[in-house]
Amino acid sequence: SDEILAAGEGSESERLGGESRTVTLAFTDIRGFTSLLEKIKPADAVEMLNDYFTEVVDEVIAEEGTLDKFMGDGLMAFWNAPNEQADHAFRAVKAALKIQERVGLMLARWRQERRPFVEHIGEITTGIGINTGEAIVGNIGSPKRMEYTAIGDAVNLAARLQGVAKGGEIIVSEATLALVKDRVRWTALAPVTIKGKAHLVPLFRVDSLL
Secondary structure, eight states, X not given: OHHHHTTOTTSHXXXXXXXXXXXXXXXXXXXXXXXXXXXXXXXXXXXXXXXXXXXXXXXXXXXXXXXXXXXXXXXXXXXXXXXXXXXHHHHHHHHHHHXXXXXXXHHHHXXXXXXXXXXXXXXXXXXXXXXXXXXXXXXXXETTEEEEEEESHHHHHHHHHHHXXXXXXXXXXXXXXXXXXXXXXXXXXXXXXXXXXXXXXXEEEEEEEX
């Protein structure tokens, strides 16, 4: 977000202020990272996270996503803002599939490089949640620190789907699936109760591109 804010006056995000628009949001999170932190040195934790985020961010950028924020060992990104992208849902799903692929390869590389923290990692997996919907997008914060971000119910649902995803899984909402279902292999899962939602929420797991 700092990169977007530094783009200067008159840049797309500066001019937008706030607006309501359809976006596809993705949340990622490392499974079991909190318990891993208790076993490794602080310097190793930082090295590991920075390496991990480098891989994840590369895939978000490759699909021209907007990197919103890092939250501990998780990340929030979205598509279709500030610039419109006709295939925003597909881009998000493609980035998620590439992230899952890279996380597996990364662990193998860490073992090869004999990184000090590797002995404490049995497996490192990422859960990803994706949702498409209306959100308020704009520069939010205080005059001292603004962040170009998305807020609203659609954002909360994406975060909750990430909470439901098991390590290695990409869980998408019905709204996202509707936009990508002809281009991916997917599996319908049992619907779940999600805080703040009166009805059961249908869940779908994206397995691969077609």
